[in-house]
Amino acid sequence: MTEPCTRIQACLADYLEQNLEPSECAEVAAHLAVCEVCRQEYRRLEQVLHLLQQWAPTVPTDALWQAIQAKLPRSSASPHRWGYALIGSAAAILTLIAIWQWGQPKPPPPITTQFRAEPFYRAHFDWAPHSEAVNLHLSLASGGL
Amino acid sequence: MYGLTDSELIERACEGEERAFEALFQRYHASVYHLLLGMLNNHDDAQELAQEVFLRVYQELPRLQVRHSLGAWLRRTATNLAIDKLRRNKRVRFESLEAPMRTDDEEVEWQIEDPNSDVMAAVESRELSEAVQNALSQLGEMHRAVVILHYIEGVPLEEIAETLGIPVGTVKSRLARARLALRELLKDFLDVEGENE
Numbered sequence: 001m002t003e004p005c006t007r008i009q010a011c012l013a014d015y016l017e018q019n020l021e022p023s024e025c026a027e028v029a030a031h032l033a034v035c036e037v038c039r040q041e042y043r044r045l046e047q048v049l050h051l052l053q054q055w056a057p058t059v060p061t062d063a064l065w066q067a068i069q070a071k072l073p074r075s076s077a078s079p080h081r082w083g084y085a086l087i088g089s090a091a092a093i094l095t096l097i098a099i100w101q102w103g104q105p106k107p108p109p110p111i112t113t114q115f116r117a118e119p120f121y122r123a124h125f126d127w128a129p130h131s132e133a134v135n136l137h138l139s140l141a142s143g144g145l
Numbered sequence: 146m147y148g149l150t151d152s153e154l155i156e157r158a159c160e161g162e163e164r165a166f167e168a169l170f171q172r173y174h175a176s177v178y179h180l181l182l183g184m185l186n187n188h189d190d191a192q193e194l195a196q197e198v199f200l201r202v203y204q205e206l207p208r209l210q211v212r213h214s215l216g217a218w219l220r221r222t223a224t225n226l227a228i229d230k231l232r233r234n235k236r237v238r239f240e241s242l243e244a245p246m247r248t249d250d251e252e253v254e255w256q257i258e259d260p261n262s263d264v265m266a267a268v269e270s271r272e273l274s275e276a277v278q279n280a281l282s283q284l285g286e287m288h289r290a291v292v293i294l295h296y297i298e299g300v301p302l303e304e305i306a307e308t309l310g311i312p313v314g315t316v317k318s319r320l321a322r323a324r325l326a327l328r329e330l331l332k333d334f335l336d337v338e339g340e341n342e
Contacts, residue, residue, distance in 0.1 A: 013324055047335045048327050052296040056241070056275040057182055059175045064192055068170065068199050 004031060008038050010044050147171070152216045159206050166206075170199055173216060176298055177223050183293040184227035186282035194230065198223045221308045222298060224290055231286045273334060280330035288323040291316050 008031045013018050015028045033041050146168045149157070154172075157165035177198050181191035201222055202209065209215060286335050290309060294300040295316075302320075306313045328335075 010321075012318050013321065044328050044332075045324065048324065048331055049296055051273065051277050051331060051334060052327070055183075055274055055297060056175075056179065057274055057278070059178045060188070060192060061171075061174060064174060064178070064195055065167065065170055067192070067196050069163075069167075071196065071200055072166075072203060132304065 005038050009041050180223050183281050194226050199202050291319045292323045
């Protein structure tokens with residue numbers, strides 16, 4: 001094989017895949033036009049690549065999908081949904097609690113004397129705000145004794 | 146559903162829509178299966194690993210949303226799983242045309258029909274397919290990977306380099322050596338003027 005043939009055959013794959021610069025491409029084409037040895041090499045390569053590109057064995061689509069589907073976490077399937085489901089459940093529970101509390105009877109109003117008494121005595125007994133008399137009265141008013 | 150982009154399907158699959166995941170499967174399973182079959186030369190192994198690839202992609206769905214190429218992710222996962230398996234086995238089985246064809250419950254001989262019939266064409270096609278598969282199986286695993294990815298799956302050299310973690314120059318040199326080997330392995334099927342006559 002001549003030196004030009006070695007060089008040309010080294011770039012036949014790129015020539016086939018149109019990866020060469022225009023000038024290199026023209027050089028290969030010109031050589032192939034006059035060299036039977038390289039032309040045969042070119043045809044062999046072309047056929048090998050054609051065989052590879054045509055290779056498309058049957059794919060067991062249904063069996064494959066069924067096998068995969070059987071192994072997917074069951075449903076509402078996605079594991080990524082568990083987080084959302086958990087948050088949703090928590091929100092629903094909190095809402096129910098809020099509704100339940102809203103529907104409960106209100107607690108009895110506080111003993112008002114306790115709140116009225118203190119400012120009254122604070123106002124009128126500032127001279128002795130913590131005297132025993134005041135404390136006793138406050139305790140009586142709140143029902144503490 | 147099938148008109149949606151990968152990103153849209155991934156998003157829906159993340160929300161638990163199984164049909165979206167099935168659409169992704171339909172879009173990529175043939176490519177993944179061919180890649181695995183080419184690498185492993187065995188239908189059962191290819192099917193087993195194809196399942197694993199798609200189950201992994203299912204688990205990775207939330208993280209895949211940020212990726213721009215699901216195809217590249219699938220090819221990388223399939224190639225790595227196949228190479229791992231080959232390294233574990235160091236044994237490749239080959240189903241020859243000479244061997245009886247096995248069906249679910251019996252063995253039957255291959256039958257060669259009238260050369261003019263469609264059946265003959267199918268047999269020739271199957272024979273070619275097996276020859277290519279056999280030739281691929283005789284390449285080293287890394288040469289096989291670059292050939293399948295580039296010539297069968299049409300993956301650009303740069304992506305192959307990234308998938309396999311090797312420089313583009315190495316991909317090119319492996320392709321060149323693989324082409325030479327394939328030319329020899331498939332020479333009986335090449336019809337070059339002045340040869341095979």
